[in-house]
Amino acid sequence: MTWAANVFSGYALTAAAVVAYATWVVRRGRVLGRDLGIGPAGAGTDPGRSHPETSQ
C-alpha cells in the first residue's frame, strides 16, 4: 500500500503549505492593519481600494 502513503502525503503537504501560507498572509495583513490603524477593507481607506481592479 505504498501508493496510499505517498498520495495522501502529497495531498496533505499541498494542503498544509497552502493553508500555512494563506494564514501567514492574512495574519500579517491584520497585524499591519492594526498598527496602521486602518479599518477592514471596504471602510474607505483600505489598501485594496487604491487599485479598483483588485478590490472588485
Added chain:
Amino acid sequence: MTGSVATRVLGAIGLAAAAVMAILALWVSPADAVQGDAVRLMYVHVPSIWVAYGSFVLTAFASARVLWRTRSGAGGTEGVIADRQARHWDRVAGAAAELGVMFTGLTLVTGSLWGKVTWGTYWQWDARLTTTVLLFVTHLGYLALRRLPAESRARARRSAVMALIAVVNLPIVHYSVDWWRTLHQEASLEIGIGGDRNYSGEMYWTLLYSWATFTLIALWIGIHRYRVLRLEELAEEAALEELLSVRRSEPSHDEPVTER
C-alpha cells in the same frame, strides 16, 4: 484587514471547490490502468505547476510594466501617475512570484512522491525535473533580492530586470538540459503527463477542475498578498513619518550649542 466582500466570496468558493476536488480526485475519478491509484497525485501535481507557470508569466509581465513605467523623463502629474502604476505592478510581480515559488516547490515535492511510486525513485535527472528545480531556485533568488532593503524605485527596477532575465534564461536552460539528457539516456522516463497516453474523460475533467480550484485559491491568496505588500509600504512610510516628527519635536541639538 486585507479582506473585502469580493475576496470573502472568492475564498468561500475556493474552499468549497477544494472540498469537491478532494472527493473527485481521491474517490470519484477512476484508478489508472497502468499506475493504479498513484495517478491521483496528478490532480495536485499538474495543477500546481500550471498555477506556478501562470504566476511566473504574470511576474514577468508585471516586471516589464514596472520597467516601462519607471523610464526616466516623466515629470509632474504624469510622473506621479507613472510612479503609482509602477508600484502597483511591482506589488503584482512580488505577490505572483511568491505564489509561483510555493507552487513550484509543491510540484517538486508531489512529483518526487509520485516518482517514488511509479518510477521507484524520488528523483530523475530528466530535463523537465532539472529545469523545474532551476526555475525554483532562480525565483527563490528573485524573492531574496526583493527582500533586501533599498529605495523602493531602485528595488522595483532591479527586481524587474532579474525577473525578465529569469524568463529569457528559461528556454536556454530547458533546451540545454533537454539536449544534455537525451544524449545520455535512451528513453525518457515520463510515465506521467505529456505523453501520448489518453486518459479517460473523468480523469481529464477532474484534472481541469483541480486546475480551476488551484487557480481560484491562488488568486485569493494573491489578492491578499498584494494588499499586504501595500500595507507594508504604508507601514514603511508611516515609520519614516514618525521618525521625522519625533526628530522635529525634539529640541534641536544645534540650537543650544549656538546659544551658548
Added chain:
Amino acid sequence: MWREVWLICRKDLTVERRARVTLIQIVPTVLLILVVFAFAFDANPSLLGAGAGGLFWVAVLFGAVLGAKRSFDIEAEGGNLDALRLGGLSPAAILWGKAMALAVQMAAVAVFTAAGLVVLFSVTVTDWPLLLTAAVCGTAAFAICGCLYGAMTVGLRSADTLLPLLLIPVAAPVLLAGTRAFDVALGTSADQGWSWTALLAVVLITYVAVGWAAAGPLLEDA
C-alpha cells in the same frame, strides 16, 4: 562609446594590477577547489580524469562569483558608481567595460585552472581549437552574467551571500555545455563537441543582448 568602455576596462585592470586580488586570492581559491574535489573523490585518478571537464567549469564558475563580487566591491566604496555616472559615462559603457575587465581576469583564472588540471589530474588535451573556443565563450559568458548580477546587488547589505544564489542557476547552461565540450576536447567523451560550443556561443550572444537591454535600468539609479 568604445572609448568609454576601454576607459572603464583599463581602470578595473589597473586596480587589479595594484591590488592583485584576482591573482593572489581568487586563483588560489579556485586551485583549492580542485584539491578539495580530489579529496572528495579520494584522489581516484580515473574518476578525476573523467570529471576534469566538469571540474574546470565548476571551479571557474566559483571564480567568476568571487570576481564579480570583487568587481563591484570596488565601485560600492565611496559611491564610486554614482561618480562614474555623474562623470557622464553611459550605463552600457560601465557594464561592458567592467565585463571586459572581468573577462580578462576570468581568462587568467581559467588558464591557471587548466594548468592545475593538467598537473594534478594528469589530463591530456586532444582537441586544442575546441578547448580554446569553448573556454573563451564560456568565460566571457560568466563575465557578462557576473557583471549583470554584480550590478544588480551592488551596495546591498547581503550581496556576498546573495550573489551565488542568483548567479549559479543562470550560469547552469554554460556549465552544462562547457562541460560537454571539454569532455570531448579532453578525449573523455565522443560527443558532438562543436555543437556544444555552438550552444555556448548562442548563450553568450543572448547574455550580450540581455546586458545591452538591462544596463540602463540597472545602473541608472544604482
